[in-house]
Amino acid sequence: PLVTTTEMFKKAYEGGYAIGAFNVNNMEIIQGITEAAAEERAPLILQVSAGARKYAKHIYLTKLVEAAIADTDLPIALHLDHGADFDICKACVDGGFSSVMIDGSKYSFEENIALTRKVVEYAHAHGVVVEGELGTLAGIEDDVHVKADDALFTRPEEVEEFVTRTGVDSLAIAIGTSHGAYKFKPGTKPQLRFDILEEVGRRLPGFPIVLHGASSVPQEFVAEVNKYGGNMPGAIGVPEEMLRQAAQMAVCKINIDSDLRLAMTAAVRKHLAEHPSDFDPRQYLTPARTAIKEMVRHKIVDVLGCAGKA
Numbered sequence: 001p002l003v004t005t006t007e008m009f010k011k012a013y014e015g016g017y018a019i020g021a022f023n024v025n026n027m028e029i030i031q032g033i034t035e036a037a038a039e040e041r042a043p044l045i046l047q048v049s050a051g052a053r054k055y056a057k058h059i060y061l062t063k064l065v066e067a068a069i070a071d072t073d074l075p076i077a078l079h080l081d082h083g084a085d086f087d088i089c090k091a092c093v094d095g096g097f098s099s100v101m102i103d104g105s106k107y108s109f110e111e112n113i114a115l116t117r118k119v120v121e122y123a124h125a126h127g128v129v130v131e132g133e134l135g136t137l138a139g140i141e142d143d144v145h146v147k148a149d150d151a152l153f154t155r156p157e158e159v160e161e162f163v164t165r166t167g168v169d170s171l172a173i174a175i176g177t178s179h180g181a182y183k184f185k186p187g188t189k190p191q192l193r194f195d196i197l198e199e200v201g202r203r204l205p206g207f208p209i210v211l212h213g214a215s216s217v218p219q220e221f222v223a224e225v226n227k228y229g230g231n232m233p234g235a236i237g238v239p240e241e242m243l244r245q246a247a248q249m250a251v252c253k254i255n256i257d258s259d260l261r262l263a264m265t266a267a268v269r270k271h272l273a274e275h276p277s278d279f280d281p282r283q284y285l286t287p288a289r290t291a292i293k294e295m296v297r298h299k300i301v302d303v304l305g306c307a308g309k310a
């Protein structure tokens, strides 16, 4: 069934694991993720960005997710990723989502609270849960560009007031991750501010925290992309050991998009390089979908710890 994240987060918090939140924008991605989650009995969050909504259209994505739910008996939440304003959140609440993120992190503390509060009032009146964000991530999204120097870690002393005054159901924090495939300088040791996560967890006992920018950028995918005609030098992600650690702490939702893109692109490049006369999309999208499925299975089983929790 389509569910909110309330129950999944409660169990994840208590069980010391995290739910995978995977970005979707077409049928093969949705199928690959859902097949892995169904086989591993993992609760699942499928999330849609503004860019994905523009690319595929709202109705296609909600219908595809509806099909994924009908095809399995998994608890699945459909979530808006990085809602930039009230209107897109309202459109997703009205249009069948069970969860929305309002990302007011680029505004002042007071403006972020006011905007987030407004979304919470509307969403809660319609049975939809809300994720807010405090602190800004470095990196690139469709509509948000933040320079590394401008990335601001979440200030733990602000989280209680933010959560109380907005009424949000979960909170994304910035502890050093970033969006995309280039998260750390090559040659440097990736570091996350676990001290901030710990302090946030101490101040908000039992409250679910969200980690964005959590792709690990598996080097085997990068190598495959580069081997078969791609050019992604220095692509680096968050070490999986750090994600395991975060999942054992207050983090209940781990966002993954770049790893899906990499798995898919590596598989497509490899297939086309090895079968230059193929031109039926099913020929290269079949291995692409399988690559997504196996990557997601690995996350569920070996990183997030949510296998068997559905």
Ligand code: G3H
Pocket: 023, 049, 050, 051, 052, 081, 082, 141, 142, 143, 179, 180, 257, 258
């Ligand atoms: O948070 C960013 C996600 O990876 C979505 O990216 O805005 O390019 O769809 P997008």
Ligand code: 13P
Pocket: 023, 081, 082, 178, 179, 180, 181, 211, 212, 213, 214, 215, 216, 255, 256, 257, 258, 259
């Ligand atoms: P990645 O780019 O690390 O996959 O992050 C995705 C994300 O945070 C979506 O909101």
Ligand code: ZN
Pocket: 082, 179, 212, 213, 255
């Ligand atoms: Zn994000």
Ligand code: NA
Pocket: 012, 013, 016, 017, 018, 246, 247, 248, 249, 250, 251, 252
């Ligand atoms: Na957790």
